Amino acid sequence: MKNDLTQGSVLKNVIRFSLPYLLSYFLQTLYGMADLFIIGQFEGVSSTTAVAVGSQVMHMLTVMLVGLAMGATVSIGQSVGAGDRRQAALYTGNTVTLFMALSLVLTAVLLLLRQSITAVMSTPAAAVEGTVAYLTVCFLGIPFITAYNIISSIFRGLGDSKSPMYFIAIACGANIALDYFFMGALHLGPVGAALGTTLSQAVSVVISLIAIRRHQIGISVTPADLRPQRAVMGTLLRRGVPIAVQDGLIQVAFLIITIIVNRRGLNDAAAVGIVEKIISFLFLVPSSLLSTVSALGAQNIGAGKPERARATLRYALLIAVCFGGAVILTMQLFAEPVVSLFTDSTTADGAAVVRLGGQYLRGYVWDCLFAGLHFSFSGYFCACGRSELSFLHNIIAIVLVRVPGVYLTSKFFADTLYPMGLATAGGSLLSAVICVIAYRIITRKAALCAVGE
Numbered sequence: 461m462k463n464d465l466t467q468g469s470v471l472k473n474v475i476r477f478s479l480p481y482l483l484s485y486f487l488q489t490l491y492g493m494a495d496l497f498i499i500g501q502f503e504g505v506s507s508t509t510a511v512a513v514g515s516q517v518m519h520m521l522t523v524m525l526v527g528l529a530m531g532a533t534v535s536i537g538q539s540v541g542a543g544d545r546r547q548a549a550l551y552t553g554n555t556v557t558l559f560m561a562l563s564l565v566l567t568a569v570l571l572l573l574r575q576s577i578t579a580v581m582s583t584p585a586a587a588v589e590g591t592v593a594y595l596t597v598c599f600l601g602i603p604f605i606t607a608y609n610i611i612s613s614i615f616r617g618l619g620d621s622k623s624p625m626y627f628i629a630i631a632c633g634a635n636i637a638l639d640y641f642f643m644g645a646l647h648l649g650p651v652g653a654a655l656g657t658t659l660s661q662a663v664s665v666v667i668s669l670i671a672i673r674r675h676q677i678g679i680s681v682t683p684a685d686l687r688p689q690r691a692v693m694g695t696l697l698r699r700g701v702p703i704a705v706q707d708g709l710i711q712v713a714f715l716i717i718t719i720i721v722n723r724r725g726l727n728d729a730a731a732v733g734i735v736e737k738i739i740s741f742l743f744l745v746p747s748s749l750l751s752t753v754s755a756l757g758a759q760n761i762g763a764g765k766p767e768r769a770r771a772t773l774r775y776a777l778l779i780a781v782c783f784g785g786a787v788i789l790t791m792q793l794f795a796e797p798v799v800s801l802f803t804d805s806t807t808a809d810g811a812a813v814v815r816l817g818g819q820y821l822r823g824y825v826w827d828c829l830f831a832g833l834h835f836s837f838s839g840y841f842c843a844c845g846r847s848e849l850s851f852l853h854n855i856i857a858i859v860l861v862r863v864p865g866v867y868l869t870s871k872f873f874a875d876t877l878y879p880m881g882l883a884t885a886g887g888s889l890l891s892a893v894i895c896v897i898a899y900r901i902i903t904r905k906a907a908l909c910a911v912g913e
Contacts, residue, residue, distance in 0.1 A: 470756075470771040474779075478752040481616070484625040485744045487632040494632075495653040496737050498639045500802050503649050505730050505809050508802075510590030510650040512733025513583050516718055518598050518605075518657075519740070520711030521566070525606055527707035529559070529613035531700025533751070534758045534842055536617025541762025545680075552614050553685025554692045563606035570599045581715065582722040584729055590650035597651060601658030607665045616755045623671065631664035702851040703842060713858045717866045717884065721877075724870070727809055731816035731877065734802045739824055742791075745783045746832035749776045750839040757843025769843055770903075776836035784829025791825040816877050823881020830888035837895035846902075853894040862887030 495515060500508050532555040539548035570577070574595045583591050608631075612624035635656045642652030714736070721732045753776050757769035791798070799817035803810045838850035865883030873879045 470768055471775050473756055474752055474772055474775045477756060478748045478779075480622040480625040481751055482744055482748040484612075484628045485747055486741075487625070487628045490632055490636075490741075494636050494639055495657060496734060496802050498636075498643050499649065499653055502643050502647065505726055505803070505813070506584070506586035507590050507649045509584060509587040509726060509730050509733060510594055511653050512730065512736070513578075513581050513587060513718065513722075514591045514594035514598065514650065514654070516711075516715060516733070516736060517577060517581070517595060520708065520715065521570075521602070522605060522609070523707040523711055524704045525559075525609050526613075527703035527705075528562075528700040529555070529609050530703045530751075530754060530842055530847070531696040531698070532610070533613045533617040533755055534699050534845070534847075535695055536614060537755050537758030537843075538762035540618055541759035543763075548617070549681045550685050550689070550692055551617075551696065553681045554688060555610060555614065555696060556681075557686050557688055558693060558696060559606050559610045560603070563603040566606075567599060567602045570602070571596065574599060580719070582719040584722060584726045586726060587729075594650040594654045597654035597658055601654075601661055604658065604661040604665050608661055608668070611665070611668045616751060617758070623668070627664045627668040627671075630667050631660040634663045635660035699842065699845060699847050702847040703838075706838075706847075706851040706854045709855055709858055713862045713887070714884075716863055717880070720866060720870050721880070724874075727812040728816055728877065730803065731799070731813045732820055734799055734813065735817050735820045735824060735881075737802070738798060738821060739827065742787055742825065742828050743831065746780060746828060746835045749780055749832060750835040752776065753836055753839030754842045757840055761843055766844075769840065773836055773840040776839070777833060780832030780836055781829065784832050787828045788825050791821055795819075795821040795825075820877035820881045823878045824884050826882065826885035827888045830885060830892050834888060834891040834895045837892075837899060840899070849895075849898055853891045853898070856894060857887040857891040861890050 495511050496508060499511050532551060535551045536548050536555075539545070539551060574592055577595065578588055578591045581591070608627065611627070615623045638656035638659055639653060642648045642655050646652060648655065718729070718732065718736075722729045753772050756772045760766065760768040760772070796814050796818035799821060800814045803813045803817075834853065838847075838853075841847060841849040862884060865886055866880050869879035869883045
């Protein structure tokens, strides 16, 4: 299953790797959106809000795990590019050990804190019970969420983005079927949404483990590779922690935004929750670019071909600009019809949610362009072993623009969510500007890709 990404056309490699990842992320986002879509058909605004708030918490946890796993993707990718399969196996084994221990700790801690988390989110009173129930079930499924992301990061480090696509396709189908069963037939509400998500992840993990046993993955992991080694763990954490912290802080910023919006009322909360799901769908391409540049860049840098890594970045930036422009134009025209897919617009509350959601989406959608740019740069920085640069530009954007901007626009524009959407996207614009400056400074000194290990 190991694919050599250091040969042939750079553009073709970008497309061949990114398309399966794009479809994987599409499917993963689809079954997240399915929860909101299906519960909106069978339950009221309070249940929709509960799932929206709970899923934001789970999304934060998931992206932090994915960010931490980036250390494994880059480390394995560089080893594969250098032709060192033994080192790749060692990174793989230590990754499994690290993440499995982490998942057990997270499950215990978060179950104890689920009531406090719901309170911190300023969840509307009508949605508190449903949110707690949703989080309880999802927290119990953290080991499955962790296992899926470990397996996916390992495959992508080996240059294989197709296998994770197949695994998540199975999970997506299972989740939609289970959602209709639990929420439609059994009327379990938010608990049904959580059960569908958790059980579908479990199915995906089981299928992926069966596939690993039946097929060769290009490396051979022994029990000795599972034994923690300080140097190996140190490399994984040094590369993964900055990305995990960065992604966590981004999600904290969005949770703060959620808290600010929740205090405006149930309709505002539901509107923003729906738009967050829509944006997560639109972020398919920007997110796929980050992983594509990281994986391809890491293999080429490991093979001593930094010029191919830079070419990968250039193609990713071009794709980000084209996609972002198309999405911005489309959503300016069709924001309300898109939001109306997730709520009953024939009721007074539903109509208000559609109106508010359309406002927020028109402003927020600019993030699809700006985030695509800084995601591509972040992938390149990670591939070169400089993930701290990704952390730096994101924390600056959060502190200087995203959080204060949303707070101020919420205070001064009480009747519309459009300025809040623009303020959210403004953070990514600042990140993109910082990335361009950092890239130019570092490449001029010819030091970025020489750092590595």
